[in-house]
Amino acid sequence: MRKNYTSLIEKVKNRSNPDFINESVLFNKAFSDELGQLKSSGKQVLEYVKRSMNGVEARYTERTIEAGDNVKGHLKRNNSSVDYRYQGSVMSNTHIKGHSDIDLIQITNSFYSHEIGQNFSIKYISEPNMSMSQKQKLLNVINATPYSGNSNSDLRLLRLNAEVVLLSTYKNVDTDKAKSIEVNPSEPNRIVDVVTASWYRSVESEFNEDETQRGIQIYDKEKNERLATDFPFLKISLINERSKETGGRLKKMIRFTKTLKADSEQDLRGLSSFDICSVCYNIPIHQYFSLPYYQLVYILYTEFKKISENEVYRNSIKSIDGTEYIFYNKPEKIRLLRLLYEEILFIYEDLLPNTTALRFL
Incomplete structure (x- = not known):
C-alpha cells in the first residue's frame, strides 16, 4: 500500500524542525545536498526514510x-x-x-x-x-x-x-x-x-x-x-556504545521505527520507546554494521517479521539492560508489535521499486 509521502515528509519536517529554520542553515551541506538530490529525483520514500533516520540537530x-x-x-x-x-x-x-x-x-x-x-x-x-x-x-x-x-x-x-x-x-x-x-x-x-x-x-x-x-x-x-x-544510565551507555560500533546505524533504526510509530494511523502508544530501543538493540551487529541507510529498512522488516511469527524467538528478547523480557506473556505488546511491523512492511514494499539497481534482498 503506497503511503502519502508528501504528507509524511511534512510531518517529519515539522516534528524535527518546529521553528521552521531554513534547512540549508540547519543541516550540514552533505545532508542538504543528498536531500536535494532525492527531491529532484522524485523518490519521496527515500527522502522520508532519510529524514526519519536523521538525528535532531544539535x-x-x-x-x-x-x-x-x-x-x-x-x-x-x-x-x-x-x-x-x-x-x-x-x-x-x-x-x-x-x-x-x-x-x-x-x-x-x-x-x-x-x-x-x-x-x-x-x-x-x-x-x-x-x-x-x-x-x-x-x-x-x-x-x-x-x-x-x-x-x-x-x-x-x-x-x-x-x-x-x-x-x-x-x-x-x-x-x-x-x-x-x-x-x-x-x-x-x-x-x-x-x-x-x-x-x-x-x-x-x-x-x-x-x-x-x-x-x-x-x-x-x-x-x-x-x-x-x-x-x-546503563541503557544510555549501551545504546551509545553499540551505535558507535555501527557508525550510528543503531540509532538510525531506532529513530526510523519511532517515526513510523508516531506517523501511524494506528494507536501504538502502548509500545514504548524502551520497547523499540530493545528490539533494535537485539539485532546482531553483523547483519547491518556496514549497510547504507535504506537497507536498514530491510533489516528492520526481517527482524519484526521474525518477532511476529516466531514465538520462541519473540519470548527470548530482553530489555537493553537484560533485566526483563519485552514480549513474554504480554499479548498487547505483541499485537502492537505486529501493527508496527505492517508499517515497516509498507515502507519496505514502496522502497523496492526505488532500489532496483541494488541487491536489496
Whole structure:
C-alpha cells in the first residue's frame, strides 16, 4: 500500500524542525545536498526514510538540555545535597522531536538500596587484585549501618519541596502526576519532567566505580512507594556504545521505527520507546554494521517479521539492560508489535521499486 509521502515528509519536517529554520542553515551541506538530490529525483520514500533516520540537530538538543539545566539550577539552589541526572532518549540522541521533553532526576543521598550484601562479600573475597579504592567501595556497602529513617517519607518530602520551588518559579507546572513534576518553561519552550528517586548500588557499579551501572528507584507519589529498580544510565551507555560500533546505524533504526510509530494511523502508544530501543538493540551487529541507510529498512522488516511469527524467538528478547523480557506473556505488546511491523512492511514494499539497481534482498 503506497503511503502519502508528501504528507509524511511534512510531518517529519515539522516534528524535527518546529521553528521552521531554513534547512540549508540547519543541516550540514552533505545532508542538504543528498536531500536535494532525492527531491529532484522524485523518490519521496527515500527522502522520508532519510529524514526519519536523521538525528535532531544539535541546536535543538542543546536548547532542550538548557531548559533542563535551568530547572536543575532552581532546584539545586534550594537543595544542593541532592544528585541531579538526566535520563531518556535525548541523552542517547534517539529522540525524533526538535522540541523534545527531557527527564531530570533528583536523587536523594540520604539512603540507598543495593544488591544482597552476600554478593558484595563474595566479590570482596574472590578478587585478590583489587585496588584500595575498590576494596573501600565494597566495604562501604558491606559494613554500612542500616538506614533508620523512613525512606518513603523522605522521598515524599523531597518531591513536595521540589513542587514548592517549581510552582514559585514557573507559571506552567503540573504536580498531579504520580512519578514526575511536569514543568513547561517558556524560554526555552520545552517540557522538563522532574523525577524523584533514590540510588540502587549493584556490585559491579561499586567494584568498577562506574555510576552508569548504578540503578535508581523512582518514587511514586500516588502510591507513596519506590518502584522497581531501573538502570537508565546503563541503557544510555549501551545504546551509545553499540551505535558507535555501527557508525550510528543503531540509532538510525531506532529513530526510523519511532517515526513510523508516531506517523501511524494506528494507536501504538502502548509500545514504548524502551520497547523499540530493545528490539533494535537485539539485532546482531553483523547483519547491518556496514549497510547504507535504506537497507536498514530491510533489516528492520526481517527482524519484526521474525518477532511476529516466531514465538520462541519473540519470548527470548530482553530489555537493553537484560533485566526483563519485552514480549513474554504480554499479548498487547505483541499485537502492537505486529501493527508496527505492517508499517515497516509498507515502507519496505514502496522502497523496492526505488532500489532496483541494488541487491536489496
